[in-house]
Amino acid sequence: MRIAVLAxxxxxxxxxxxxxxxxxxxxxxxxxxxxxxxxxxxxxxxxAPRNPNLPPQGDAPGDKxxxxxxxxxxxxxxxxxxxxxxxxxxxxxxxxxxxxxxxKAPVVIVVMEIFGLTDWIRGVADQLAKEGxxxxxxxxxxxxxxxxxxxxxxxxxxxxxxxxxxxxxxKVRILNDVRAYALAMPSANGKVGIVGFCWGGGTAFLYARxxxxxxxxxxxxxPMPADAAEFxxxxxxxxxxxxxxxxxxxxxxxxxxxxxxxxNATYDPHVFDGAGHGFLRAQAGNQNAPxxxxxxxxxxxxxxxxxxxxxx
Amino acid sequence: MRALTFAAALGLVATPVLxxxxxxxxxxxxxxxxxxxxxxxxxxxxxxxxxxNAASMDRLKASPRHGExxxxxMPSGPALRSxxxxxxxxxKAPVVLIIHDIxxxxxxxRAVADSLAKEGxxxxxxxxxxxxxxxxGGTEELGQGVGQAIRTLTPDDVNARLNAAMAYGRSLxxxxGRTAVIGFCWGGSGSFAYxxxxxxxxxxxxxxxxPPTKTVDGKQAVDTDALAKIKAPIVGFYGGNDARVxxxxxxxxxxxxxxxxxxEPHVMEGAGHGFLKGQSGSEANAQAAADAWPLTIAFLKQHTK
Numbered sequence: 001m002r003i004a005v006l007a008x009x010x011x012x013x014x015x016x017x018x019x020x021x022x023x024x025x026x027x028x029x030x031x032x033x034x035x036x037x038x039x040x041x042x043x044x045x046x047x048a049p050r051n052p053n054l055p056p057q058g059d060a061p062g063d064k065x066x067x068x069x070x071x072x073x074x075x076x077x078x079x080x081x082x083x084x085x086x087x088x089x090x091x092x093x094x095x096x097x098x099x100x101x102x103x104k105a106p107v108v109i110v111v112m113e114i115f116g117l118t119d120w121i122r123g124v125a126d127q128l129a130k131e132g133x134x135x136x137x138x139x140x141x142x143x144x145x146x147x148x149x150x151x152x153x154x155x156x157x158x159x160x161x162x163x164x165x166x167x168x169x170x171k172v173r174i175l176n177d178v179r180a181y182a183l184a185m186p187s188a189n190g191k192v193g194i195v196g197f198c199w200g201g202g203t204a205f206l207y208a209r210x211x212x213x214x215x216x217x218x219x220x221x222x223p224m225p226a227d228a229a230e231f232x233x234x235x236x237x238x239x240x241x242x243x244x245x246x247x248x249x250x251x252x253x254x255x256x257x258x259x260x261x262x263x264n265a266t267y268d269p270h271v272f273d274g275a276g277h278g279f280l281r282a283q284a285g286n287q288n289a290p291x292x293x294x295x296x297x298x299x300x301x302x303x304x305x306x307x308x309x310x311x312x
Numbered sequence: 313m314r315a316l317t318f319a320a321a322l323g324l325v326a327t328p329v330l331x332x333x334x335x336x337x338x339x340x341x342x343x344x345x346x347x348x349x350x351x352x353x354x355x356x357x358x359x360x361x362x363x364x365n366a367a368s369m370d371r372l373k374a375s376p377r378h379g380e381x382x383x384x385x386m387p388s389g390p391a392l393r394s395x396x397x398x399x400x401x402x403x404k405a406p407v408v409l410i411i412h413d414i415x416x417x418x419x420x421x422r423a424v425a426d427s428l429a430k431e432g433x434x435x436x437x438x439x440x441x442x443x444x445x446x447x448x449g450g451t452e453e454l455g456q457g458v459g460q461a462i463r464t465l466t467p468d469d470v471n472a473r474l475n476a477a478m479a480y481g482r483s484l485x486x487x488x489g490r491t492a493v494i495g496f497c498w499g500g501s502g503s504f505a506y507x508x509x510x511x512x513x514x515x516x517x518x519x520x521x522x523p524p525t526k527t528v529d530g531k532q533a534v535d536t537d538a539l540a541k542i543k544a545p546i547v548g549f550y551g552g553n554d555a556r557v558x559x560x561x562x563x564x565x566x567x568x569x570x571x572x573x574x575x576e577p578h579v580m581e582g583a584g585h586g587f588l589k590g591q592s593g594s595e596a597n598a599q600a601a602a603d604a605w606p607l608t609i610a611f612l613k614q615h616t617k
Binding site for chain 2: 059064114156157160161163164198226243244245246247248250251252276277278282285286288289
């Protein structure tokens, strides 16, 4: 615990540096162009120095990924791209980040949004490694890009265009391959959790329903089936984190609750008032989602507590 | 109208200033393709209304809202490839079907759906050419063949596709059950025709599209029998400089009045055909877009409550 406190203090001391490296609005070549909607109505919190104990925001003014890129380029942690051997047609290109620790670590699989394996997802993986987890972010679109490529080549909108081709069976197969890779890592402790966002939030919950040996799942605003029978085989405890203004997803929370109770499985849903879909990425929020930053702060703490508790 | 004229004059005066000082142009390094035509000063993107065509992809990328592609099943034939956008709200939302223009499914129509989601609607844009392209594809696979293919769609085809999209929208747990339609150009005519075909529609918005017509004594005339079937209130937006379409407004007003139907046409002075997508085409187009969109939203909100 002393170490953790020290890290927190260091991080706080570093905060002004982060603030200085953020893009200055006056230099922004995008001035006058399409800006994230927060630009008009940014709550004061959006202007505060970045909190290094939260994942980076993916809705920075100007270049939306400016904060993400700064984190990735300055991360002291070891990261690498690996091709994970697959039972499917192509290897699964994955981004792996290792924590700086001397003992064995739990592995957390980070599941991308509908936009593919983006810099923001890599930023979240780096943040989890900062908290002591080995983070693996697989590209579920491996092989679906032009000439056998994946998310990077498809781009965010292109990834959204093809992601519907990935079936539930594909998702589970890919995750089983990644999990096998995680269990074989010499520095891993044998416990595997999963956290996913949007499309990946639905995928994380799906994997909890399909893989009884999974240790923990965190679903950020992931869609859920309405049929209680779909939850029957769930063993892993699932933490659900939802924006209050995201009725598309939230409409099925009660069905999921009923299904999980029937399965005698743990499900802990939290709905954050005033937050929209995708709040952990769009932390600055907008007029329809003013609560994104507050939701981010609360949800991330719950996430770390959940993963630590169940992957010890 | 004096204000409109004044604004247009300012726009013309401002053009040479911008042209002479490219260094000060805040748009430097961005997509300028829409500015290469001799147009008045480009306005900065106005996030309160749908984007100019050239800004569509930037707008989609900057959107905080959830948008996804779905393949909507139809009773027969191919799946309807559709882009669906969701509002950030906690309660159930009305659905707006968006009918693209004669160019087929595109980023601009998707950005319109996103603009509607920003205002609290679930937006559904079906690719009306789904299954008409090579290998069962749609607009994207047709490429240059879109213009040919879109002519092969009969009014019944279009209505059947819209019915499938409407049924999908109603099935969403987050949907309130109210459905409206909005269409542009070719899709504007489709929107008017759908109001004729679908009695359960709550509202129809027609952007520079024609009403249903029939041939009388060798001349095109408004189809009164078709209009008589309309249940939904209709609002229309037309370019003042688009006589091909706008000349239909007056006879439509007369017929709809006789039939006791709600029809609110707005003719935007000085604007051309397609002014919402072509906001950068002229100052009048930009003004028309800025004026028409709030009226569109107010109309949709009023009738889908």
